[in-house]
Amino acid sequence: MTENSVALDNPGTKNPDGSPSGPAPRTGLALAVILTCQLMVVLDSAVVTIALPDIQRTLHFSTVGLSWVQNAYMLAFGGLLLLGGRTGDIFGRRKTFIYGVGLFTIASLVGGLANSSGLLLVARAAQGLGAAVAAPSTLALIITTYQDATKRARAIALYSxxxxAGAAIGLILGGVLTTEASWRWVFFINVPFGVAVVLLTPLVIREPERIRGRLDIPGALTATAGTVALVYGFIRAASNGWGDGAAIGSLVAAVVLLVGFVLIEARTQQPLVPLGLLAQRTRGGSYLALLLVAASMFGMFFFLTQYLQNVLGYSPLRAGFAFLPFAVFMFVGAAVVQPLVAKLGGVAVLIAGTVLVGVGLLWLTQVGAGTSYAGGVLGPVVLFGLGGGFAFVPLSLAILGGVPPEDSGTASGILQATQQVGGSLGTAVLVTFFNTAVRHPGGQISLNPLLEARRALSHGVDVTMGVSAAFAAGALLLILALIRLPRPDAAAPSAVEEVDQTAAVG
Structure with a gap:
């Protein structure tokens, strides 16, 4: 038994830096606390989407200003994830987790009470900052809480x-809260859960061993500025088109800053992001594949929501519940993915998941103004749920496998930053294709303006789903070319066992 495993088994021991190791971990409650935080973070963007029209009427937002209710959160969250991950590694993952959730909860309360557009935007940015501090510690705390390989893999599957499914759950919850109560409750709903997480975390989660070191300030500044510029460039391009000067300038600045960041990290003894994490073939390929899968999935939610409401005439509440099969089959996929990985291997399951997502996207290229939900939408939504469940878990295992424990927070931060940047990139690219397709719908011209508008929007959705399918195809090629996971036989450890062997506590 190692020194660190002894520390885990004896509640009275302390970590090497003198901090208390805390109470014996209650893995079930610990996982519930961690997943509650993750769900709050990932659904926050979607849950607000449904409420935007009511927010605009109440606080008198302009159309451009309203977009920043979403953008302020995405910009702070996506831009600060890397810094949040390394901060947790150095200053304590449980501590930063609590502080991040606390800030997110307070900002949610302020957002719900906001009586002006400016105050709401400040609250949204503060929510993003809190999420960026808390979110990278979620996966790291799962790794350090679960010592058993099988239980850890099951926990990672639930996390994935x-x-x-967070976006689908957010759409459903947003529709219910906005319809039955008020838009303010899409913010207030976070408060009781956030308070519960802050109070329970010290009781059920131990503080993992910290890294002795200093924060890489030059790396933190260039990484944060570069990521913020990148996310802002994508957001700006999605709103104003790829010819917008501010979007181009922001993306150019992002490239310069991120190249500078790489040069700094290569020469720093204690880098913000150890470049070795990205240089390993399987992990680097997994990050790239995740970027493309996220781009395709974010686009699906964004445009399918518009199709349901503007073409099929669904109310916000009904549109939210239309995504319920996605969430259900995501959980079904998570329930069966672990035995499938053990039997077939992680790469085979990952390929199957990516193919299911791609087939669902291709299926959606056939929707039209007269397509019914059951005839053209339900099937793809089910495939997305199963495909996402099959894809995200092996990708998470491939990324976390072999990560030194002192870098687990950083690896988690990069994982979530990849998802956010992938979603922003995908949305920006797809909006460009959508706008072009809507302006040139083709086909027979109708004298009915409403029917013509529905046909044009349907054509735009067809085109964007085709581009999203191309993203999924790119992810599939990366998986086939770069990702190698151990085969499920007795001679080689499984991907789950690899995570257990290489990502143990301290």
Whole structure:
């Protein structure tokens, strides 16, 4: 038994830096606390989407200003994830987790009470900051809480399911809260859960061993500025088109800053992001594949929501519940993915998941103004749920496998930053294709303006789903070319066992 495993088994021991190791971990409650935080973070963007029209009427937002209710959160969250991950590694993952959730909860309360557009935007940015501080510690705390390989893999599967299904759950919850109560409750709903997480975390989660070191300030500044510029460039391009000067300038600045960041990290003894994490073939390929899968999935939610409401005439509440099969089958996929990985291997399951997502996207290229939900939408939504469940878990295992424990928070931060940047990139690219397609719908011209508008929007959705399918195809090629996971036989450890052997506590 190692020194660190002894520390885990004896509640009275302390970590090497003198901090208390805390109470014996209650893995079930610990996982519930961690997943509650992750669900709050990932559904926050979607849950607000449904409420935007009511927010605009109440606080008198302009159309451009309203977009920043979403953008302020995405910008702070996506831009600060890397810094949040390394901060947790150095200053304590449980501590930063609590502080991040606390800030997110307070900002949610302020957002719900906001009586002006400016105050709401400040609250949204503060929510993003809190999420960026808390979110990278979620996966790291799962790794350090679960010592058993099988239980850890099951926990990671649930984490991936919550992450993937969060958008669908957010749409459903947003529709219910906005319709039955008020838009303010899409913010207030976070408060009781946030308070519970802050109070329970010290009781059920131990503080993992910290890294002795200093924060890489030059790396933190260039990484944060570069990521913020990148996310802002994508957001700006999605709103104003790829010819917008501010979007181009922001993306150019992002490239310069991120190249500078790489040069700094290569020469720093204690880098913000150890470049070796990205240089390993399987992990680097997994990050790239995740980027493309996220781009395709974010686009699906964004445009399918518009199709349901503007073409099929669904109310916000009904549109939210239309995604319920996605969430259900994500959980079904998570329930069966672990035995499938053990039997077939992680790469085979990952390929199957990516193919299911791609087939669902291709299926959606056939929707039209007269397509019914059951005839053209339900099937793809089911495939997305199963495909997402099959894809996200092996990707998470491939990324976390072999990560030194002192870098687990950083690896988790990069994982979530990849998802956010992938979603922003995908949305920006797809909006460009959508706008072009809507302006040139083709086909027979109708004298009915409403029917013509529905046909044009349907054509735009067809085109964007085709581009999203191309993203999924790119992810599939990366998986086939770069990702190698151990085969499920007795001679080689499984991907789950690899995570257990290489990502143990301290």
């Amino acid at each position: 399911t919550v992450t993937g």
